[in-house]
Amino acid sequence: MPALLAVRRRLDSSVQALVSDEDAITFAGLDEASRRLAARLVAAGVGRDSRVGLVMPNGIDWAVLALAVTRVGGVLVPLSTLLRPPELLAQLRTAAVTELVVVPRFRGRAYLDDLDEAVPGLAERVRGGVPHAEVPSLRRLWTPDELPTGEAPGAVVDGLEKSVRPADDLVILFTSGSSGGPKGVIHTHGGALRAVASGLEARRIGRGERLYIPMPFFWTGGLGGGLLSALVAGATLLTEAAPEPARTLRFLERERVTLFRGWPDQAARLAAHPDFASTDLSSLRPASLAAVLPPGLRAGPGARANLFGMTETFGPYCGSPLDTDLPAGKHGSCGRPFAGVEVRIADPVTGVPVPPGTEGEIRLRGPNLMRGIRGRDRADVFDADGFYPTADAGVLDEDGYLWYRGRLDDMFKVKGATVYPLEVEAALRAVPGVREAFVTDVAGEAGDRQVAALVVALPDGENHPAGRAAPAGRAGLVEQARARLSSFKVPTRWLVVSDPHDVPRLASGKVDGGALRRLLREKGA
Template identity: 35%
Template sequence: MRDEWNAPWGSIPELVRWAAVRYADTEAVVDCGGRVRVTYAGLGARVERAAAACLAQGVRPGDRVGIWAPNSLDWITAALGAVSAGAVLVPLNTRFKGAEAADVLRRSGARLLFVTGTFLGTSYVASLRRAAGEGDAAGPLPGLPALRAAVVLSEDAPRSFLTWKDFLASGEGVAAEVVRSVRVPGTAASDIVFTSGTTGRPKGALITHAQSLRAYDTWAELAGLRRGDRYLIVNPFFHTFGYKAGVLACLTRGATMIPQPVFGAETALANVAAERVTVLPGPPTLFESLLDHPARRDHDLSSLRLVVTGAAVVPLSLVERLRADLGVETVLTAYGLSEASGFVTMCRRGDPPEVVAATSGRAIPGVEVRVVSPDGTGLPPGSPGEVLVRGFNVMRGYYEDPAATAEVLAPDGWLRTGDVGVLDAAGNLRITDRLKDMYIVGGFNAYPAEIERLLAAHPDVAEVAVVGVPDPRLGETGKAYVVRRPGSSLTADDLIAWSRREMANFKVPRWVEFVPDLPRNATGKVVKGDLREASGP
């Protein structure tokens, strides 16, 4: 693939309409354990109906639309319908608690929200209502003044919310010609992915339609995704890896999407066997779980041909086992971050196992990668430094946050990733550390500053510092070093139980150690290197 990029579609709605014609009779989505099967022509019709309903609800180009729900056909339909109406999608992490979701909705100024009913035993609607108040005539949630409508992706909805059925019915008076007349240029924003930085304050990376499409057309090309592939999407849709490397990539190639709302090894094994799955991306922990599951040999996994992983250290033994034990033809690793459309480097088909395991591959076409010293000087191969990225994939900036944007995005286009890495002589990148102290829990990014801010709200916590520690199952988990307030008898179990009520599960520290004080340098900053050296369960 050359650095230039040409495609028959310049926006996501154009891609949806193109795929509905080109792959009309091809199975697009298999949902609900195989009970629901939709062709690409059928998906196109569903998306057009959802777009009409968005217009009927007053959504206009540039409006933000939130979606807080697990992987499903309805998620795909709602999201693509919103962007087809010209909206900017704001995906919310399904592990969020109500207050966390409300904060993102408030800061993005979301006008419309799609929300699941009950998921994993939790009512997301009730959680939001506790965080943002009860509905009234002005809107469904008084604490979110910009929100004009909220749609529950189920058959039941409380007062001031719409059911999915009622929402779709509201668009019946909007003609197809009106929907198709909405002009969405490639330069328009397609989504805002909220992530956290060193300050712990969520920041929304603004990405355009053209950036998303070029990045994941490239991903599909480099991975070798093709028409007829059956793609089990376990990666959550709220994450770029699930939505864009999943849904958008499949649309470009006519692959079949099989969304799985929650990762469970046995369910994944059954899905691979029953649906003859050929493509399965995911974090290394997913594949370790599949390979080590006692029922693995009871399932026919011979259809698998492509695995893409990353987000953590990939053991060479894992690559070898995927090839030897499962017969997977192609195993690739990649690296990306939300601020760069989620995609920066990737291994190539044919790379030896040592390169796949030890690196995240080379820069994708149209993208440059540098490693620099603290003063910005370029470093030679083999020398660790901060990873910088420049190219078509770099975000337009953080949503309504020019100061934060200026901190990471230079006038000449170079993006500071905050990651420490090493380039080899062939240009393969190996991530070795994180300037931002981020650690990865089973594929989910955990940001210590954000977790520290939440823990500091506990009345018995005087000071706290969080670091990532190795975990044999999840890759890394959080450990909190806590200074109690005078007279407090707070225990580790108490704080962990409190944390489970206040934050997403992957953010909850698995270990708590009480200390008389935190190590600090001469300027008063906590020396986390000392804590990491002392860490361990």
């Protein structure tokens, strides 16, 4: 990261690096601001053994702080602003966060209060310099306005920057684990930046591009696909703390956006807004999402590659130029693997490679992959040949094109975020009045994926272990779910039954997934 910042300052000193809402900063400004803040953090004890957590919305402050930490060898731990108190506590523990910077309030949330809800007295105690037994690694807690002011000598900061190597850990990114618990994915400087660089050509991001990414920086799509893509390419990143259609359209017009990437459903919402027709987006190029492009620049269904990736690969690892149709016979594919990632299709049980054209589990190996997962042995993460079993099903054809077939487990994505039914089911079972809960995904009217839940209510007179009254219908369930889960995990389609026999099951006694989806689609609300 220190070397990358030096390159951008040398080549693109006066170019805007980041535009956020009404603020902007050049590459030189980003380098200078992060360098000054790094000196302050080092004086306060942040260094190569530090894992610094950030709970902040997108913006210049987020970028400056992240670069300040990583340029002196600290490990960045981006934390979602959507986390509920128990989720935040679990991730702090998993990553063994040593310093935490948390914005006091954002979108109605008070994060210091959330910390104290998770562990009474945690915020006050750590802010007073006293570790808490519930999170023993946490040494310091600051809001952005409370960051230390004293600076370490320049020679010390220089020495730390020179000591950073590509093999050093850069970031711990969280994604849901198969058991529903937090999974901290570790990426090194070299692996993450190589992964970003390998996908720039397919994503059509180069020097001078003005890239809009709505995704939060705490997700791979925002950090790798946005902030680090701009740094590696010499492009300008446009981002917002809280996107809202009318304001976003004005922002895109004012900033002459050339590439709109991110969530297809957000692009569709912008296109459906009354102000869209009068907004000048003529600077957009064909590699942008189709919904915001004029009809003449849109590709046919399946004609462009479905960029395919995951947190473990730090973004897309497979693709094809987004402004060019795939070859005949390859429509609907994900394109071909990027440099730095080897794709193997294997029998999911034996791990034995299968012939081209045969469906199996997608397994990955190469220098662009994660180094590992926090708290797990390498042997538990990679197979005997060093491949990472993704639990994704796919086909690799004779020409090396990858075709995604779905998940081998029951994970699904909602607006680009990972949802594991097991996690949501466990949260719903803790709700008073709930005997059982079964969660899956169903297609919404717009073709998007929605979280859906079948809840079996306790009979009248039967007490929940928590000893509290049942929630008042669907509204009560939603309220209870929101208190326990990030917003994107809260079911939007519900069906409440009183008879456990209403749950569709196979002869084996397992829940019939297909029948469950049909039932929720037909009778859920």
